[in-house]
Amino acid sequence: MKIISAEFIKSAFHESDWPRDAKSEIAFLGRSNVGKSSLINSLLGVRGLARTSSTPGRTQAVNFFLINNSFRFVDLPGYGYARAPKAVKAQWSAAAETYLAKRDQLVLSIHIVDSRHEPSKQDLQLHEWLVHHHKPHLIVATKSDKLSNNELRKNIDRATRVFESAQLLIYSAITKRGREELWRAIEKSLKQ
Numbered sequence: 545m546k547i548i549s550a551e552f553i554k555s556a557f558h559e560s561d562w563p564r565d566a567k568s569e570i571a572f573l574g575r576s577n578v579g580k581s582s583l584i585n586s587l588l589g590v591r592g593l594a595r596t597s598s599t600p601g602r603t604q605a606v607n608f609f610l611i612n613n614s615f616r617f618v619d620l621p622g623y624g625y626a627r628a629p630k631a632v633k634a635q636w637s638a639a640a641e642t643y644l645a646k647r648d649q650l651v652l653s654i655h656i657v658d659s660r661h662e663p664s665k666q667d668l669q670l671h672e673w674l675v676h677h678h679k680p681h682l683i684v685a686t687k688s689d690k691l692s693n694n695e696l697r698k699n700i701d702r703a704t705r706v707f708e709s710a711q712l713l714i715y716s717a718i719t720k721r722g723r724e725e726l727w728r729a730i731e732k733s734l735k736q
Contacts, residue, residue, distance in 0.1 A: 545612075545727050545730070545731055547588050547589055547590075547611065547612065548612050548613075549610070549611070549612055549613060550588045550590055550593055550609060550610070550611050550612075550617075551593075551609065551610050552593060552594075552607070552608075552609055553608040553609060553610050553616070554607075554608050555605035555606070555607050555608075556605055556606045556607075556608065557605045557606075557639065558639075559642055559643075559646070562606070562608070562643075562647070563608055563616065566649060567610075567614065567615050567616055567649060568615045568616070568649055568651045568733075568734050569608075569615065569616045569617075569618050569647065569649045569650050569651065570615065570616070570617050570618065570650075570651065570652050570653075570654060570730055570733065570734075571618045571620055571643065571644065571647075571650055571652070571653045571654065572584060572617065572618065572619050572620065572654050572656060573620040573622075573640060573644075573653060573654070573655055573656065573670065574622060574623075574655060574656030574657060574667070574670075575622055575623055575656075575657070575658070575664060575666060575667065576622030576623065577622065578622065578656045578657065578658050578686060579656060579658070579686040579687055579717060580594070580619055580620075580622065580656055581594035581595055581619065582594075582686070582717040583654075583656060583684065583686055583715060583717055584609070584617055584619060585717070586717035586720065586723065587617075587723065587726065587727065588609075588611070588617075593609065594607065594609065594617075594619055605621065605639070606618060606619075606620055606621070606639055606640070606643055607619040615734055616649075618643070618650075620639075620640040620643060620644075621639060621640050623640070623666050623670070641673075644673075644674075644677075644679060645677065650679070651680065651733045651734060651736065652680050652681065652682065652729070652730060652733035653674055653679055653680065653681040653682075654681070654682055654684055654726075655667075655670060655671060655674065655681050655682065655683045655684070656683075656684050656685075656686055657683060657684070657685050657686070657703060658685070658686060658687055659685035659686060659687050659688045659690075659691060659696060659699055659700065659703075659714065660687055660690055660691060660699065661699075662699075662702060662703075662706070663703055663706045663707065668706060668707070671683070671707050680733060682711050682713060682726075682729050683703070683707055683711065683712045683713070684712075684713045684714075684715045684722070684726060685699075685700060685703060685712060685713070685714050685715065686715050686716070686717065687716065687717075688714045688715060688716045688719075688721055688722070689716040689718045689719050689721070696714070700712065700714060713725055713726055713729070
């Protein structure tokens with residue numbers, strides 16, 4: 545897909561603040577510090593549109609980005625690791641779950657996992673929730689450039705078993721590995 549324009553629209557802490565039009569949305573979700581913002585920036589070919597940070601848990605609201613004036617990317621708050629009070633973390637979790645459960649514009653959820661690590665209990669819970677609620681989704685294993693081919697193959701095989709052969713795509717924001725395949729999946733979802 546050719547990216548003509550990509551702009552940050554808003555951060556929303558409450559459902560009442562979400563955009564109200566019918567544009568299709570692609571949601572990005574995963575553990576804090578898994579590389580959601582880096583993946584979004586890499587896909588769009590822009591630096592710094594989605595804010596990246598070495599500190600986990602920076603995304604605390606539901607962030608909306610308008611792409612080519614025709615659809616949106618949505619960056620959801622990450623789960624786990626964030627150094628924040630339990631009440632604040634519960635609020636982030638509730639915002640993400642409300643979005644996933646209620647958003648009619650959502651056409652694809654991109655569940656991001658770190659290819660270097662075994663999927664966490666929270667990764668598995670999110671996957672099971674998406675499957676149970678029949679939400680179209682794709683699992684993307686990021687940071688693939690940080691592993692040897694042998695380690696990567698072993699970790700991807702393990703993740704595929706854990707997620708019970710869910711569709712899993714390998715990605716690197718650095719080398720752009722998997723970028724074209726991910727765009728094909730996004731374009732297919734937007735057409736349906």
